[in-house]
Amino acid sequence: MPNKTKTQSSASGWKRWLGFFLLICVIALVWSIPASVLPRLLAMSGASGAGGTSGNSTPVVQISQTRGTLWSGQAAQVLISANQQQLILENVSWRFNWRSLLDTRLCLDISSSPVAQTTIGFEGQSCFFTSGAIHLNSLLFELPASMLVSAQLAGSPLMRTLNSAVQIRGDISGMVDNLVWHAGQLQQLSARGLWSDAAVGMQLPDAQTFRMRQQQLRLNVLPWTAESRAPNELFLHVRSSDIEPAANADLQVDSQSQIWLDGRYSTQLQLGVMSSTPQFLQDILAIIAEPQGSGIYRLVWRSAGV
Numbered sequence: 001m002p003n004k005t006k007t008q009s010s011a012s013g014w015k016r017w018l019g020f021f022l023l024i025c026v027i028a029l030v031w032s033i034p035a036s037v038l039p040r041l042l043a044m045s046g047a048s049g050a051g052g053t054s055g056n057s058t059p060v061v062q063i064s065q066t067r068g069t070l071w072s073g074q075a076a077q078v079l080i081s082a083n084q085q086q087l088i089l090e091n092v093s094w095r096f097n098w099r100s101l102l103d104t105r106l107c108l109d110i111s112s113s114p115v116a117q118t119t120i121g122f123e124g125q126s127c128f129f130t131s132g133a134i135h136l137n138s139l140l141f142e143l144p145a146s147m148l149v150s151a152q153l154a155g156s157p158l159m160r161t162l163n164s165a166v167q168i169r170g171d172i173s174g175m176v177d178n179l180v181w182h183a184g185q186l187q188q189l190s191a192r193g194l195w196s197d198a199a200v201g202m203q204l205p206d207a208q209t210f211r212m213r214q215q216q217l218r219l220n221v222l223p224w225t226a227e228s229r230a231p232n233e234l235f236l237h238v239r240s241s242d243i244e245p246a247a248n249a250d251l252q253v254d255s256q257s258q259i260w261l262d263g264r265y266s267t268q269l270q271l272g273v274m275s276s277t278p279q280f281l282q283d284i285l286a287i288i289a290e291p292q293g294s295g296i297y298r299l300v301w302r303s304a305g306v
Helices: 002-031 037-045 098-103 145-149 157-165 279-288
Strands: 060-068 072-082 085-097 105-112 121-129 134-144 166-182 185-205 212-230 233-239 251-260 265-273 290-293 296-302
Touching: 037 060, 085 098, 098 105, 134 145, 145 166, 166 212, 185 233, 212 251, 265 279, 279 296
Parallel strands: none
Antiparallel strands: 060 072, 072 085, 085 105, 105 121, 121 134, 134 166, 166 185, 185 212, 212 233, 233 251, 251 265, 265 296, 290 296
8 A cells, every 4th residue: 555655655755746838838939930920910809900911991000020029029020011101110029917917908018219310219009909900009219301202202282292392301209109000090099209400401593593492491499299180180289398599590480280091181370470480581571471570370181182
């Protein structure tokens, strides 16, 4: 009997050690899932359109050159396409929040460090739901203002028009407090930030030679806010700072824009001349803009169909 009890005890101990070893193997296997699995996981969640067809209203997310693991990885490039718009993100890192799976969500803490003057830097959280909804929360970002009219954000008629007419300079930074994309539409957006060292380069007549040449208009610091008014409709307000000194500005700006993601827009722009405003610009405003009194001029731009 003692030998039988000893044999049963040894077998039980061996089974426990085998179970523990198998558990460690499973954990190691799950923990080492490669980062290349993430694109397929996003497609399975319904948050990324499949096939990349133009008729698909769900954003198509293409992740290239991944490394690391599913739980903590990097991608050399992420291409997001939706409504004939494209956004290219480079040097993207993510950390998987496994607790979100308990709420049938897939949440990633994402970030990107700018590697050049033409890339976007950001840090925040994105959540993908089985319904196909995408949420962004507390997303800090910074990008060169020139990217607003670059190929990386090309697609809409407004962007194509600006790209051929003006040069945007400075840096835009801010926070996306909340963004919700669902059913192929932008449902909610609340964002705010600053356009620092703001300037616009335009083809204007030279005051001496009267020949057209690229001239820069300094706008200094411009706080901005953006919010959704209806699905796929944004209201953007850009206004010269009341705090920052205007010594390095040529104009005071107050711009209110209504923007639709199909490319339509309506912008009302009020420009205030200052002592530093070039005389030729004051003369041009007197011709093309509607005087409002006290050195204030009003311009209105609308796309077709608005």
